[in-house]
Amino acid sequence: MANKIPRVPVREQDPAVRATNFDEVSYGYDQGEAQLEASRCLGCKNPRCVADCPVSIRIPDFIMKVRDGDFQAAADIIAQDSSLPSVCGRVCPQETQCEGACILGIKGEPVTIGKLERFVGDWNIAHGDKTPPQITPNGRRVAIVGSGPAGLACASDLARLGYAATIFEALHKAGGVLQYGIPEFRLPKERVVACEIESLRRLGVTIDTDTIVGRTVTVDELLDQEGFDAVFIGSGAGLPKFMGIPGENLNGVVSANEFLTRANLMRAYDKGYDTPIHTGERVVVVGGGNVAMDAVRTAKRLGSEAVIVYRRSQAELPARVEEVHHAGEEGIEFRMLTNPVEILGDERGWVRGIRCVRMELGEPDASGRRSPVEIKGSEFEIECQTVVMALGTSPNPLIATTTNGLQTQRWGGIVADDDGATSREGIFAGGDAVTGAATVILAMGAGRAAARAIDRYVMDKLEG
Amino acid sequence: MFKILEKRTLAPDIVLMDVQAPRLARAARPGQFVIVRADEHGERIPLTISDYDAARGTVTIVTQGIGHSTRKINALEVGDHLANVAGPLGRPSELLDIPQQELQSRRILFVAGGLGAAPVYPQVKWLHERGVDADVIIGAKNRDLLIMVSEMTAVASEVYIATDDGSEGFRGMVTDLIRDLVDNRGKRYDLVVAIGPMIMMKFVALTTKEYNIPTIASLNTLMVDGTGMCGACRVTVGGRTRFACVDGPEFDAHQIDFDEAMRRQTMYRSHEQAALDPVREKDHTCRIGLK
Structure with missing residues (x-):
């Protein structure tokens, strides 16, 4: 019986060693390991994993190809639904998606679908067919705002359909959150992100960095003056949130965006770069999502004691299970049911600590999670030199406020339907800019759906 | 890559560059700034735009080489590229929102301290092109550090110079000169725009508050992305936290918490000094296993 084979463990860097470097935590499967793990898949007739995959990758089909050693075929199957397997294999919350639905998980351990996807993606980067597909240019041009997962996926599909796609990126490097947000130890920049972007360039996609749409050029100018037939907005959710508690503007309080951008995009951990980063003996990260885990593990690697402060309990942590597990192994301290009420400064205005209150769980709130309630009189202080706020992000208003008649939600998200169509003809949007902070795979899926809708829109207009 | 077409040294360590950036040159307006990175390993440095030429496709930046990254920028030559x-x-600038007729009745004084003359220039020039003549104070430690005086003279109604040591113009601080103009020389102003070192803007704000003159200051805070993502540029204005990069850089100077803003500017200063000091670098033991 296939399912008698135990789950094939993935080799990882020793926690004590990796807590001092920025190399990738997981080595991933080699071919033999991947084929053995793939042989555990039951190949269900009605695969629940596919139903729970946000982009419906034909999971059992690609896994069977891995089992048979036909990795190119596996890559081709995934490519029909996902353009970023090396990325999603690493960063998807598999436990609540495909792997969470795997039949094997009921009595034992689910197939490690994410690790297999990563294996196929990495194999494809290293050995896959690099010849660009035969594309007949259709003479139409589409502008894509943002080079994160949504924009990359949208550009890739449009390029394959014959469009001249130009991506506009505000920062100096393409990749969006893959570049500035997710750390090297979870998503290698050269080995994975740069390769995904290179494959886009091979398709003929142009990437203009240092171009802030809404400032350098507006969406209306792209349509009216620069001759683009349509615009896709995949500008993400980049605005950081703060708590609004006393002391938040002390020196040493930073958003997770700033902390991670300095470390990831600006390579503050690499002495060859000029970027400064502030840590100190102890860094407290406020929040419980993936970004909080990324920040706290970055702080640890920069040589600080690193502490998570989260107002709910372990069970409610929104971060991927694997990240929480890895963080624990690396010696991250978790202070659960703890909420900051004030950041304390020294006489020079630098952080010296954080005052917190203990919480207990009350009734479930709108999100279905039990909402935390303060325990009166339970205040205490944690000494620290840096506080990183990882409380979530919201869409940047820059594009919406500089585009005529583009409707937004009250919280800033761009109003768009499932195909990405916005309130303006010819303007499409998808990913975090529409949904608020979500996942790489949802953004990628939205980018691909918008690419199809843009194609229909442009073709209809040509005929009409 | 952005090609440097022209380079001039305006004063010791203060360098002006015309940089090829056509889209940017078309979009630039007075009061805005750019983020510059000298090379692949450099920091992202916010610099004010001191002029722009849409037809030529260039923007002009003026950089004072005070730290490692700004010196790197200034070390580049004509023909080199900024990354x-x-x-x-x-x-x-909010002046751009005021109808021209109303603008023409405004009596505006610009106060430019040190490098601040660079970002003041495009505002005065913009007003001049619309028939609005503003007065300008240019302040510096001494005459060698004065910049853009002749450019400013061409577009301003009056240019007043103040140097700390009296080596040119009025001897004293720009705030003393403001008082002198209003108290002794019969000048009346409805608006002051102050751009320069934080400490100067703070004292200009305190001075103009006494005279009840509405005042705008342009904040040169720390920044990483410059688009609202990082929040490094947080400032308190009127008791509210604002982001200088997207809500500013210009704010009501009487509402700005300058002491906090000045303190926040020092956040990475020790790093900057370490980068300038190879001896300290050598003594540094890396804690994360890098060479």
């Missing part, structure tokens, strides 16, 4: 120039960032 990145992104912008224009921030909101344009």
Whole structure:
């Protein structure tokens, strides 16, 4: 019986060693390991994993190809639904998606679908067919705002359909959150992100960095003056949130965006770069999502004691299970049911600590999670030199406020339907800019759906 | 990559560059800034735009070489390339929103301290092109550090010079000169725009408050992305936290918490000094296993 084979463990860097470097935590499967793990898949007739995959990758089909050693075929199957397997294999919350639905998980351990996807993606980067597909240019041009997962996926599909796609990126490097947000130890920049972007360039996609749409050029100018037939907005959710508690503007309080951008995009951990980063003996990260885990593990690697402060309990942590597990192994301290009420400064205005209150769980709130309630009189202080706020992000208003008649939600998200169509003809949007902070795979899926809708829109207009 | 077409040294360590950036040059407005990175390993440095020429496709930046990254920028020569120039960032000056007729009745005084003359220039020039003549105070430690005086003279109604040591013009601080103009020389102003070192803007704000003159200051805070993502540029204005990069850089100077803003500017200063000091670098033991 296939399912008698135990789950094939993935080799990882020793926690004590990796807590001092920025190399990738997981080595991933080699071919033999991947084929053995793939042989555990039951190949269900009605695969629940596919139903729970946000982009419906034909999971059992690609896994069977891995089992048979036909990795190119596996890559081709995934490519029909996902353009970023090396990325999603690493960063998807598999436990609540495909792997969470795997039949094997009921009595034992689910197939490690994410690790297999990563294996196929990495194999494809290293050995896959690099010849660009035969594309007949259709003479139409589409502008894509943002080079994160949504924009990359949208550009890739449009390029394959014959469009001249130009991506506009505000920062100096393409990749969006893959570049500035997710750390090297979870998503290698050269080995994975740069390769995904290179494959886009091979398709003929142009990437203009240092171009802030809404400032350098507006969406209306792209349509009216620069001759683009349509615009896709995949500008993400980049605005950081703060708590609004006393002391938040002390020196040493930073958003997770700033902390991670300095470390990831600006390579503050690499002495060859000029970027400064502030840590100190102890860094407290406020929040419980993936970004909080990324920040706290970055702080640890920069040589600080690193502490998570989260107002709910372990069970409610929104971060991927694997990240929480890895963080624990690396010696991250978790202070659960703890909420900051004030950041304390020294006489020079630098952080010296954080005052917190203990919480207990009350009734479930709108999100279905039990909402935390303060325990009166339970205040205490944690000494620290840096506080990183990882409380979530919201869409940047820059594009919406500089585009005529583009409707937004009250919280800033761009109003768009499932195909990405916005309130303006010819303007499409998808990913975090529409949904608020979500996942790489949802953004990628939205980018691909918008690419199809843009194609229909442009073709209809040509005929009409 | 952004090609440097012209380079001039305006004063010791203060360098002006015309940089090729056509889209940016078309979009730039007075009051906005750019983010510049000298090379692949450099920091992202916010710099004010001191002029722009849409027809030629260039923007002019003026950089004072005070730290490692700004010196790297200034070390580049004509024909070299800056790795990145992104912008224009921030909101344009609010003067641009005022109808021309109303503008013409405004009596505006610009107070430029040190490098601040560079970002003041495009505002005065913009007003001049619309028939509005503003007065300008240019202040510096001494005459060698005065910049853009002749450019300013061409577009301003009056240019007043103040040097700390009296080596040119009025001897004393720009705030003393403001008092002198209003108290002794019969000048009346409805608006002051102050751009320069934080400490100067703070004292200009305190001075103009006494005279009840509405005052705008342009904040040169720390920044990483310049688009609202990082929040490094947080400032308190009127008791509220604002982001200088997207809500500013110009704010009501009487509402700005300058002491906090000055303190926040020092956040990475020790790093900057370490980068300038190879001896300290040598003594540094890396804690994360890098060489």
